[in-house]
Amino acid sequence: MVYELQNLSVNYDDHAALRNISCTIQEGKWISVIGQTGAGKSTFVKVLKGLIPSFDGNYMIDDQPVIRDTKGRLKVIPEIGFVFQYPEHQLFETSVYKELAFGAKLQGYSNQQITEAIDSILPQVGLSEEILSYAPFQLSGGQKRRVAVASVMMMNPKLLILDEPTAGLDPLSRAALLQYLQQWQKQDKSRTIIFISHQLDDVAEYSDEVMVFHKGQLKGHFNACKLFLEKNELLEELELSLPEPVQLLKLVEQLCGRKVEVDSCKEREIFDKIMPIWHARGF
């Protein structure tokens, strides 16, 4: 599915949260959304999900205007999955099974469909069947977060929006969650992830594209590597520092006085490209 916003503006009481945003979200991508606190990132993803009932501008899905009610208000779009910040705060059922089944039941899944969906989702987020009978509060922080994400994946969304999904997780739980999300996204060419994050190292590691917000405006929608390698002035202007591997690349380029070509901004790729230069220097 292709999601398109045209000249979108959202006004809260005394200020504009989003100003004249136009963008197209193609399927099959990991798109990260970055910008300072208050830049409009959360408002933007809420519009996509249909959580902001009125705004100026157009919102089209596959070239069709989104459905509005008789008062012209936008409805929540069920096909889009949305994982809020600290989603585990919203876990409320007495067992993990019931938690995962809750949304699916509302969508009219039969018991058998629910069991099949749970069997398929659990391994995708690295959880074993035995935890199905556990109460959510018996799980670790990382497990709880993954249950919350899995409960959204249960609905098989084509577009999955995650607002700071790794905040508060220990480093390996963070890495595990990101890898599960990446595997989930790559499993099906029509799946798209929209990922809000302040961790630019994670953004560089996982994204295909990056959307940069500042003071309610979309400052650009870039190929991830292009943004970090070529748009440094923009990032500086927004006081966003480059991911550490990219900073390393720039430093080595400066030291050896020439450009070092890379295919991506992932840490592994950058380490691999600078190692020969380092060896040539006398190691």
Added chain:
Amino acid sequence: MLTFDHVHFYYKKGQPVVEDISFTITAGEYVAIVGANGGGKSTIAKLMDGLLLPKEGSVKFNGLDTGIPADLAKIHKQLGFVFQNPEDQFITTTVMDEVLFGLENISVPREEISIRLHQALQAVQMEDYLEAMPHQLSGGQKQRVAIAAILAMHPQFIIFDESTSMLDPQSRKQVLSIMRELNQQGMTIVHITHHMDEVLLADRVMLLHQGRLIFDGEPYTFFETVPVGDYQLELPFAVRLYHQLHLTTPLTANWKEMITSQWSTNYKI
């Protein structure tokens, strides 16, 4: 000086959250506390501050016992706590009131209140926001106000419980530099964090795992000797790079300096 003496804590008997932990933090130290989610970090912080009391053992701050109510009131005048989410601690309607609230609670003389208010807001660069209301502030600004409210009480010791985890990178940098500065002025800092690069800024790191103190020592030794992956942690970028390039200069948090210095000394002629 803060001393944990064989401290045990549990919510339910038989399910220990903190098990037999002993350590001493002396005045002026900068200590990072790390560990997996659920390892006991926040519990330790709450035990330090007397928000929780040990089931066995004792927690003493400058000879005062958190278990004795009269002592605890005195401890609270010297020890401050900054939480993870700035939203959780903003209780008044303006920045000024937020700082004044704590001062009034500890009965600071009227003539001194205004001096402390301005000093504290200046230290976190929020002096231009006296009348601002919470919804007009960003997360990072709110967190700085929370720090100012603590600073105004002139504590000797501040606990930051994941206080940088919800901030954007720029705000995070600002809060870290405030912490560093306070420490240089002699304040004791305890910083609970999941950011391994922040650990390198501390003088000492404690690793908590399943309620036990697994490591207590210098950060560089920690990353060199402890298999951090076993504890849900990772090496900071500086250390990963150090290993990758087999650097021989001393390991420091400032990896740019490390690289530059090695580059200039190892030129093959």
